[in-house]
Amino acid sequence: MQYYVVDAFADRVFEGNPAGVCVLEDWPADALMQNIATENNLSETAFAVGGGGRYRLRWFTPGGEIDLCGHATLATAFVIDRFVEPGRESLSFETAGGELTVARKGDLYELDFPSLVPEPHAPTEAMAEALGVVPTETYLRRDLMFLLRDEAQVRDLKPDFSRLTRLADGLGVIVTARGSEFDFVSRAFFPKLGVDEDPVCGSAHCNLIPFWSARLGKETMVARQLSRRGGTLYCRLDGERVKMAGRAALYSRAELFVEPLPAGPRS
Incomplete structure (x- = not known):
């Protein structure tokens, strides 16, 4: 099984968020995909099946499957563009989080994701204790x-x-504030999924983009995630959708020696 590691939302390797990517002809068993994600121990490993610019895409963390992931989608589009279907300007992905598209614009890959406006929520003492600060x-x-x-x-x-x-x-858990050099900054934590800190989290920006667009009174913004690796996202609010673009860098290409397990039918 061909396996790639791509640093997404990165201008160079060792920046942004690394994702594992496997582009396949048929679905492996869910248990095998989960085992691969756990063995990789990256925040997400993506599995894609399809062709002709249209793919079914799933994402696994070390702790289980999730319904939306930005950086692993960008990484998958990068792999397809570089190694599977070179030269395609647009790719479509059917996912548990809905239909997602990625457009290549020069050296940027622009993701089209749903806008998920966060709702005000009552803070608790346990939240402040977990964060170590009292949120605004x-x-x-x-x-x-x-x-x-x-x-x-x-x-x-x-x-x-x-x-x-x-x-x-x-x-x-997402934390955010207005930026100095960038429009806004953030960090994202997913310890419930076995990922203490997600270095650059695209799905978090489905919340952050509409939130900061309303606060700043602008639709086009540049964001920075302040993890140790760091990453830059070029963001735009487009009605009920958000656009986020970034670069990607290939870290590795490898062969996985795994025994196939029978898989149930998948559309």
Whole structure:
């Protein structure tokens, strides 16, 4: 099985968010895909089946399958563009999170994702204890989202991951603040899925883009995720959709020596 590791939302290797990618002719068993994701121990491993510019796409974390992932979608589009269907300007992906498209624009890959406006949510003492700071505002969609005081508070945050795991609300945790050099900055944590910090999280920006568009009064923004690796996203609110673009860098190409397991039928 061909396997690629791509640094997404990155101008060079060792930046952005690494994702594993397998583009296949047929679906492996779910158990095998989960085993591969767990063995890789990256935040996400993507599996795609299809051709002719249209693919079915699934994402697995070390802790299980998820319904939306931005950086692994960008990484998959990069692999298809470079190694499977070179020269395609647009790719379409059928996913558990809906129909997603990726357009190649020069050296950028632009993702078209749903806009997921976060709703105000009541903060709790447990949330502040897990974060190590008292958030200015609290929101919830799939993930908990906390507005912090400033960029420095986001950058210097040292959350208690065991406490984050025990929070009753949210799959993941996003923290954000207005930026100095960039329009806004963020970090994202998913310890419930076995990923303490997601270096650059595209799905988090489905929340962040509409939130900051309303706050800043602008539709086009540049965002920076302040993880140790860091990554830049070129963002745009487009009605009920969000566009986020970034570059990608190939880290490795390998062969996985895995025994195939029988898979059930998948459309």
